[in-house]
Amino acid sequence: MVEADTPSRMIDSEAYPLLGKYTAALLPPVGRIIGRENERQQVLASLARPRLSNILLLAPAGSGKTVLVQDTMMHDPQRVYLEVDLARMNGGVGLADHMAAEIKALFDDAEAYARAESIELVLFIDEFHQIVQMSPAAVEALKPVLAASGARGLKIVAATTFEEWIEHIRPNKPLDERLQRVNLTPATRDMTIEILRSFAEEAGVLDQFERSDGLFGEIHDVTNRYIPSSVQPRKAIGILDGMIGWHRQTGEPMSMALMSKVLRQSTGVNLEFAIDGASIKAELDKKVFAQDLATTIVSDQLQLVVAGLHDRKRPKGRFLLTGSTGVGKTELTKQLVDLLFADDLNRLIRFDMSEFALDSSMDLFRSELTKKVVSMGDAVILLDEIEKASRMVLRLMLQVLDDGRLSDDSGRQVSFLDCYIVLTTNAGSEVFNTISDYAADDTGSGEGLKDYMKSIENSIRSANDFPPELLGRLDRIVPFQPLSDATKRKILQRGLDDLRDDVLNKHGVRLGIHPRVIEYLAIDVGEASADAGGARESMRALQGQIKVEVAKYINANPNDKILLLEIDGEMRAENLELRKSKARPRVRAERRHRLVG
Template sequence: MVTKYGVDLTELARHGRLDTVIGRDREIERALTVLSRRTKSNPVLIGEAGVGKTAIVEGLATRIAKNEVPGSLIGKKIYQIDLSSVVAGTKFRGDFEERIKGIIDEAIESKDLILFIDEIHLLTGAGSSEGSLDAANILKPALARGLIHLIGASTMDEYRKSIEKDKALARRFQTVIVEEPSDAITVRILKGIKSHYEKHHGVVIPDKIIETAVSMSKRYINDRYMPDKVIDVIDEASAIAKVAADKSGSGEYKKLKIERESLQQKNEDSAEAENFEKAALYKTRLAKLEEKIKSLEQAGVDENVSPVLTEENLAEAISLKTGIPVSKVHGSELKVLSKLEAHLDKAIIGQDEAIHDVAKAIRRGRSGISDPRRPIGSFLFMGPTGVGKTELARVIAREVFGGENALIKIDMSEFGEKHNVSRLVGAPAGYVGYDDGGKLTESVRRHPYSVVLFDEIEKAHPDVFNMLLQILEDGVLTDGQGNRVKFNNTIVILTSNLGSDEMYNDQAFGFSSHQKTKDQFITEDYEASKNAAMKALKKSMRPELINRLDAIEVFHALSRKQVEEIFDNMIEDLKKRLAEKAIGLKLDTKVRDFLIEKGFDPKNGARPLRRAIEDNLETLLSDAIIAEEILPGQIAQISLKGDKLKLKIESTEK
């Protein structure tokens, strides 16, 4: 039974078919101690998936094979039992129980068998049906009397849910906690097993690349554990390097040499068969092939030189696993951060102070000086509507994380009621939607490198602020299913319109409405409006939350000159969209002035300007395109007649 449903790990170790186990001496010694006990000699390895529980058992098997164990364990054999194979094919009542009993009886009779069951929590319920026992209850008597040795492996969550609930079963095991190895031990583990991957892929893996792989995996892959996640990255990166090499000169060289051997054989066979016409054809093809091979040899191509694993290969492997752009993973982040202000300035007009403070805080967060548990940066953007608060968050996502899809926008108006707040982290057990995950936690878990935007935070229920406190201080939020979601690779941005009404309250600043021009709102009242905004903020938000933010930025209202710059940017974007249809666009100066005047409103920022362009210019163009008045290869010339825009079609061919 044991040989039918199990694999002898000790025998595999004797033949050198198990990987070397490094850095797990403490756990192996602990397991050996438990196995040497008189009673309850059943260790169960508990740790997160990927930390190396199975590898520890393989390390035990290797030590037994080498007789490097206490005397009581010399000559023992570790058999890994596959529970799914035991259950498979049990058609009639009693089949499963018979198989389990057969395995137990064989282990008792042999006395030198140690059974190993991975995912041991599956024992509870395995093979059970109405009126029958599951595997755990069948094993209990033999475990209680110490008649068999059993090693188990499970995650902490599964062990708690399945084994610990059954007190009679749990007390028969001795837990061995397997922690995630440190960076240094992970590097040692990888150096110990890299030869297997070099041989399999035909690549060279330098020691320095292993250290880089550990640091990259730790930084970019947050939902898995070392050493498993690093081994995965090395494996995939090696495959990428090998595939790339096969497509390059060396791969082509190998293919040509194989083809040459095949043609030579066919040529000889044709000559022997006196089929000289076919032999001549093969000879001609051989001559062309020899020329190609010779040119590659002259270029220095060598089939015996193995490709060397590089940082670019690691970056590509991590990018495929996480969705983070390759440029973000591979080294260029420092260049991006050093020029962050310049990139943000191009996209956001009139908010130099906010851009400078935000860029400074982000650089501080990414330099490694700040607390690594907290988010990269946390900001509150205040000010009137339409001045670029949300747009700045979108541009930060694009510049820092490689794309606007890295923006997670949470509209706080949806979470104004207490019963809606739980949707952020997911419904608790027993409630509808428990399996769906939280809107916030699930988004961050899937996209750990992102900008998290809490839009219009003043509309949120006070319970949301409690969550924010935890995110900003510890960088962690626990969802409804008990999973810890890390925010240490996110940038958290809150936006608010608090105090923006006071900015335009003439009486508050001693102006009458006819005395004050549009630009006076911006040039004279910024400090007063900033004070009003901060005063409103302190009334609505708790001081402990305010103090945890890296920066609070009150955005300026937009001046006429800044609105003109924004207009030019919007028109450039429109020209690019029209260029995709091979249509050009020209605007008279009067049209520009007309649209800017129509869209300039300090109270509402750039939104009225966009609306003016959409209602007047884009509507005119779209009607002409749909009516086929303007065709690809033509230019739309826009002029002003009275208060209406007029379209004139010009041909590009002159």
């Protein structure tokens, strides 16, 4: 016997064997249902339709689809609600055609029961897309049932996610048209707080919370930020559930500290890490040399965020980094990630916008961008060479920059409010060429650069490829000073120091570096490049020539523990009449334990 919605309503499994085999009485909800009154009324109205009274609930996993149906059942005593067990059906049926026959027989059973009992029967089918996956023939058997559901006294409430609907159901137009879609949005902040309060009350720990909803709100906020791949209220309930477990076991008070502990165990996120507002600029300057104006501009915006005074209706930061290649734009972006996310470079979402130069790439860009943001929640989004993107792609970014939201493939709104968006551009390069020639700033203070700010902005606006409407959506334009020779040498010295440390730590090898190495990189390589005040070519040579030579020698001579990196041949740095450098890097063993550098 299968028990239906009340103890007095029993289904005879012998008379209706398919109902007995593949269905079970839908259980009542556990606890109080909060904030789904509108959706419940929408479901009840659809069930009351005289003809097509089938419903498809669309929502991410954990949004409360099953709970909504349970709540609807409690407000709908005149109907009997049963849940179809697709897993059992799939496990007990082999061939697709056989499954189609079982589906048809199940609905024949259901219709016969509804007619015999003079009641309306509601069949709830969770993971409805599995029917399409398992048996196209079963879908065809289902269509006539759906087409006349109202007249036959048999109602179908199906549930699935947006992604599964797009992939499996929407392409089958006749099937899709027989289902009335009801979209469930994740619980709002206020709904989640009320749900958490109710959960705590049912668990007998509400007295452990202060009268305000502060901690409940914090649970909502941190789970939204650090568990973006799940939805509310599931993820907030999961953290509160863990907190209650620890409280019962150890007596720990329900507090921010306990919430942080449970979150760290669940996700690895350390909430104790926080930005020190007093040291923001100093942290940015650690690896970004001689760009005082750029780091000041970015630091000022971060000060607003740390103080909670930024515009909460837009992304936390919206920057346009402009300047010659190799002056530190990417390095500043990496330092921003380091500062915000404790050196978790996975939080850097990077796009080369030249890959989205065609209007036809808009959907791909939307899909990749929204998926990455949904999976992370908060991140630094770097869009390199924004002027190379198509106009259609740029329109998407205008929406993101303007209101911090963008629809994904399935029409859901993805929030960018916890993101920092960094655009880079080469537009206005002629101004930086001028600055490099006539206004070199050996200190990197940016004082001379400030005089060119209007020229830089005008040059960007007038560039053929740059969309001027983007400028109005930005917090700041961040110009990068062309690098002086002294600054380039500092950057190269840091790179060589890092190489020396790596060699010692990984191989136990002491590496001496001859002073000619920096001169070779700065002049023989650097001055031969087209960079206007940048160090990119020099750094590329450090990676592609210097490090390669060191690696080759270590691999071939693992027993040599004291090495010297030097330059062989005549350098332009020593003879400017040379049209082309004849020098090359070389590594040799230093037998006399005398190291340079």
